Amino acid sequence: MCGIVGAVAQRNIVPVLIEGLRRLEYRGYDSCGVAVVTSEGPARVRSVSRVAELDEQARESHFEGVTGIAHTRWATHGAPTVNNAHPIFSRNALAIVHNGIIENYEALREALRAKGYEFVSQTDTEVIAHLIHSLYKGDLFSAVREAVQQLAGAYAIGVVHKDQPHTVVGARAGSPLVVGLGSGENFLASDALAIAGSASHVVYLEEGDVCELTLEGVRIAERGGSEVQREAREVLAYGGTVELGPYRHYMQKEIFEQPGAIGNTIPATDTFEPELFGANAREVFKGIDSILILACGTSYYAGVTAKYWLESVAKIRTEVEIASEYRYRESVPNPRALVVTISQSGETADTLAALKHAQSLGMEHTLAVCNVATSHMVRLTELNFLTHAGREIGVASTKAFTTQLVGLFILAVTLGKLRGHVSAEQEAQYLKLLRHLPAALNGVLALEPQIIAWADEFARKENALFLGRGLHYPIALEGALKLKEISYIHAEAYPAGELKHGPLALVTEAMPVVTVAPNDALLEKLKSNMQEVRARGGELYVFADADTHITSEDGIHVIRMPEHYGLLSPILHVVPLQLLAYHTACARGTDVDKPRNLAKSVTVE
Ligand code: HGA
Numbered sequence: 001m002c003g004i005v006g007a008v009a010q011r012n013i014v015p016v017l018i019e020g021l022r023r024l025e026y027r028g029y030d031s032c033g034v035a036v037v038t039s040e041g042p043a044r045v046r047s048v049s050r051v052a053e054l055d056e057q058a059r060e061s062h063f064e065g066v067t068g069i070a071h072t073r074w075a076t077h078g079a080p081t082v083n084n085a086h087p088i089f090s091r092n093a094l095a096i097v098h099n100g101i102i103e104n105y106e107a108l109r110e111a112l113r114a115k116g117y118e119f120v121s122q123t124d125t126e127v128i129a130h131l132i133h134s135l136y137k138g139d140l141f142s143a144v145r146e147a148v149q150q151l152a153g154a155y156a157i158g159v160v161h162k163d164q165p166h167t168v169v170g171a172r173a174g175s176p177l178v179v180g181l182g183s184g185e186n187f188l189a190s191d192a193l194a195i196a197g198s199a200s201h202v203v204y205l206e207e208g209d210v211c212e213l214t215l216e217g218v219r220i221a222e223r224g225g226s227e228v229q230r231e232a233r234e235v236l237a238y239g240g241t242v243e244l245g246p247y248r249h250y251m252q253k254e255i256f257e258q259p260g261a262i263g264n265t266i267p268a269t270d271t272f273e274p275e276l277f278g279a280n281a282r283e284v285f286k287g288i289d290s291i292l293i294l295a296c297g298t299s300y301y302a303g304v305t306a307k308y309w310l311e312s313v314a315k316i317r318t319e320v321e322i323a324s325e326y327r328y329r330e331s332v333p334n335p336r337a338l339v340v341t342i343s344q345s346g347e348t349a350d351t352l353a354a355l356k357h358a359q360s361l362g363m364e365h366t367l368a369v370c371n372v373a374t375s376h377m378v379r380l381t382e383l384n385f386l387t388h389a390g391r392e393i394g395v396a397s398t399k400a401f402t403t404q405l406v407g408l409f410i411l412a413v414t415l416g417k418l419r420g421h422v423s424a425e426q427e428a429q430y431l432k433l434l435r436h437l438p439a440a441l442n443g444v445l446a447l448e449p450q451i452i453a454w455a456d457e458f459a460r461k462e463n464a465l466f467l468g469r470g471l472h473y474p475i476a477l478e479g480a481l482k483l484k485e486i487s488y489i490h491a492e493a494y495p496a497g498e499l500k501h502g503p504l505a506l507v508t509e510a511m512p513v514v515t516v517a518p519n520d521a522l523l524e525k526l527k528s529n530m531q532e533v534r535a536r537g538g539e540l541y542v543f544a545d546a547d548t549h550i551t552s553e554d555g556i557h558v559i560r561m562p563e564h565y566g567l568l569s570p571i572l573h574v575v576p577l578q579l580l581a582y583h584t585a586c587a588r589g590t591d592v593d594k595p596r597n598l599a600k601s602v603t604v605e
Contacts, residue, residue, distance in 0.1 A: 002028045002086075002099035002603070003072040004177065005195065006158035006168040006188035008213050010066055013185075014058055017070035020194035021051045023238070026250075026393050027191075028074030028599040031085035034058065035095040036065020041162045042095035046085040067166055069158040069188075071097035074599040077105070078122030088125045090117070090133035094140075094161045098125040099190055100154035100175040101604050108150065124153075132159060141212040144169045145221060148210060154349060154605060158188050171210040175603050176347050176376055179203040179211050179218050181232060186213040190603070191347075192374065196238035203230045204374070233374070242391055249592040251394030251486070255578050256445060259438035261399040262571070264388035265406045266434050272414040272427060277367060278383035284365050285418050288338040290317040292363070294326055294354040295342040296602065298397040298481060299404060302342055302369075304474035305570050306408035313422065313567070314415035323354035324605070333361035340367045340411070344392060344400035345601040346375020353605070355380060369407045371400055385411065394593045395600045396485045398578050401478065405571050406434070433568050443562045444575045448583075450559050451576055454541055455583030458489070461512055465503060465538075466493035466577075468516040469526050475570045476516050479577030486585040486595045496529035507538040514580070516573050517544040519564035530556070543576050545569075 003024025007013040017034050025032070032054045033046035045063050047054040051072065057063070071086035078084035087095040102108070105124035108131060113119070117130040131150060136143040140161045148155070154174025160167065170177055170188045180187030180199025187195040188211070192202045205211060208223025209230075222228045247253035267276055274281035291310055293303035303320040310318040323341075327350065339358045343351045346368065355366060355377065367383040368375075371392070378384050387403035413430050416422035422430070458464065464483060468476030473495040480491035494503050496515070507513065513533050517526055527550070530540055534555055541557050544550040545564045552558045565572050585592045 002074050002190070003194060004069070004097050004099055004156055004158050004188065004190040006069040006097070006170065006213070007185060007198070008067045008166050008168050008215055009185035010215065012064040013066055013068050014064055016198050017068050018051065018055045018058060020189060021054070021070050021072050023194050024191060025051045025072050026395065026594065027601045028072045029594050030073045030075045030080030031082065032070070032072045033085045033087055034063070034068055034070040035087035035160065036063070036068040037160045037162055037165045038065065039162065039165065041092040042087065042089060042160060044087050044089070044095065046082050048080055048082055048085065067160060067168060069095060069097045069160055069168060074604070076101050076604055077124040084121045084123050086125060088121060088123060088129050090129035093163070094129055094133045094136070094159060096125060096129045096132070097158045098128060099156045099603060102127060102151055102155065103153035104151070128155065128157060136161060138163070140164050140167055140169045141210065141219065144171050145210045145225065148173065156190055166215050168213045169210065170205070170213070172205045173208050174349060177205045179205060179213065179220070180235070181218065184215060186218055188213060192235050193238065196235045199235055201232040202235050203232050204379070206230065239391070242393055248586065249394065249582070251396055251398060251582055251592050254392055254394050254399045255575065255582060257390065258399045258402050258575065259441040259445070261389040261403050262406055262441065263438045265403040266437070267410070270431065272410060272417055272430070274414055274418060276410065276414065277385055281383050282418070284338065284383060285415060287336065288365055289336040290334060291319070291340055292334070292337045292358065293318065293320040293340045293342065294323045294351055294358065296323050296348055296350050298401045298478060299342040299344065299348070299351070301474045301478040301481070302401055302404040302408060303340070304477070305405055305471060306412065308471045309409055309412035309567065310415065313412040314419055315421050316415055316419065323348070324350040327354040327357045331361070333358070333363055335362045335364065337363055338365045338367060339363050340369065341377055341381065342369045342404055343377055344371045344389070344397055346370040346372045346377035347601055347603050349603050349605050352376060352380070369404050371403070395595055395598050396482055396581070402571050402574065409434070409568065433566060437568060437571060440562060440565055440572055441575060444572050447559055447576055448579055451579045452583045454557065454559070455580055455587050458512060458580065458584040459487070459587035461489055461510070463506070463511060464489055464491040465506065465511060465513045466491060466516070467496040467499065467513060467529065468493065469496045469522040470520065471567070471570050472516040472518055472573055475574045475577065476514070478574055479514060479516070479581070482578055482581035483584060485598060486581055486590060486592050487588050488590060488596070489584065496526050499529055499532060504532065504536065507533055507536040509537040509539065511538050513538045513540050514577070515540055515542045516577070517542050517548055517550055518569045518573060519545040519548045520569070523548055543573060
């Protein structure tokens with residue numbers, strides 16, 4: 001979500017700030033802006049267009065400065081207008097950028113209005129600006145430390161004040177923020193990616209930290225107020241912009257990268273050993289009696305798929321819960337459960353909060369399935385499995401999902417083996433299946449031309465139903481989510497057996513019904529459900545394994561998948577659904593990589 005960049009330097013820092021925004025833009029793109037400190041007060045350029053436009057605006061107006069802050073916004077409070085774009089000012093003296101939500105902003109706004117502050121934006125952020133301004137007595141670091149004590153909710157902020165032209169102050173609670181150390185210049189960012197290259201080392205701020213960046217160095221105060229030293233880590237070099245190559249969008253590229261990403265994620269071992277998840281995983285796994293998976297969105301569907309694997313292969317009781325629900329409900333904690341959190345970025349606010357909630361309830365055994373080794377989630381959990389999907393730019397997740405599935409399948413087999421439910425022969429078979437997966441995926445990707453033909457029809461629809469059963473029900477859910485996210489067509493998914501309990505009422509000739517049809521034990525049941533749809537005039541679009549012998553006929557369109565791929569079949573079956581959503585969105589002309597109202601890496605609640 002919102003991206004933050006800040007810098008104090010002795011050179012014009014605007015190009016560095018804008019480059020940082022460019023790298024973070026895919027996370028939030030409602031608006032963007034940069035402010036620099038001048039002796040008359042902060043100056044800013046803002047835009048509701050893209051960072052490229054902001055860059056042009058800055059160049060044309062010779063917008064320059066040695067100290068500044070910058071932001072890309074994903075609006076939570078107030079429309080995506082220029083007026084609500086960050087940096088937000090207070091009385092022409094102070095500027096702030098903010099990622100997060102201030103929950104007590106209404107009460108604070110009233111108190112600040114009573115003190116004579118005028119509010120010119122609809123953002124919650126503006127209360128922080130005025131609050132810090134009201135507490136400023138010549139030292140921005142102190143004013144911010146005092147101000148954050150009054151804030152409820154989540155924030156990562158960067159602040160500058162006209163009277164301290166070589167200082168940037170940052171603070172975080174609930175939203176990520178890192179400090180970057182350069183030579184004779186220092187940086188602030190919501191992700192190290194933004195400042196890699198300019199900063200050689202980064203310091204990950206902890207919850208409640210406030211930092212002060214000057215030309216001379218960095219000071220950090222922890223929540224209690226005392227100054228602390230935090231470990232500085234080397235920043236990996238920025239890999240440069242990810243080239244699109246022959247693809248039209250990053251999403252398409254990332255769909256086609258799945259064989260490679262999965263190949264990179266499968267560990268090069270001949271056996272499934274707990275140590276794949278951490279040095280002490282064997283001991284942890286031996287002590288657990290159940291699993292609790294916490295995740296959001298697509299990662300949640302990876303979790304739902306994993307439940308089928310964990311219960312059937314490892315015979316371990318598994319619950320899956322949407323993180324934003326779990327964190328706020330009264331639940332019965334089980335200290336012997338392994339809490340598994342799933343997140344591409346490892347910064348998903350709801351999942352992090354759910355993890356901390358589980359830990360606060362005494363559930364100490366935790367494992368993250370995550371794509372970012374340096375993320376907050378990986379640092380907070382006892383064990384982890386890193387997916388090696390590479391950077392995912394498209395907001396709609398594809399390769400992150402399938403690599404998460406690989407990690408979760410490996411977890412199921414590892415636990416199954418440890419618990420005596422997976423024989424050496426089965427283990428070898430599962431490994432073979434995994435190793436062959438990239439090649440099998442290439443076979444599915446070759447179906448793209450047939451899917452494009454379907455997409456042209458889907459582009460004219462306003463609704464769609466997705467059906468799956470068993471292991472493929474979560475795949476139907478993911479297919480419907482992909483279609484909604486990028487083509488804006490209303491789509492719902494049901495376990496096919498549930499159709500007659502309600503959604504069948506929606507089926508008419510106008511309703512396309514996408515059916516995931518693997519050749520598994522539920523095939524005959526699924527075929528009956530398909531007949532129920534046909535009997536009501538519904539048009540079926542079936543992705544059927546070749547060995548199901550389901551053939552095209554009137555009202556039934558079939559794309560043949562390779563033959564049934566056993567327990568790993570969901571990883572193959574989701575790919576044509578990604579392609580269907582992608583090509584439908586292209587046919588409708590939407591902004592596929594940056595769908596409306598969404599953003600990557602959901603760091604607000
Ligand atoms: N609440 C602020 C910042 C939003 C944000 O952090 N999005 O990721 C706003 O609406 O401007």
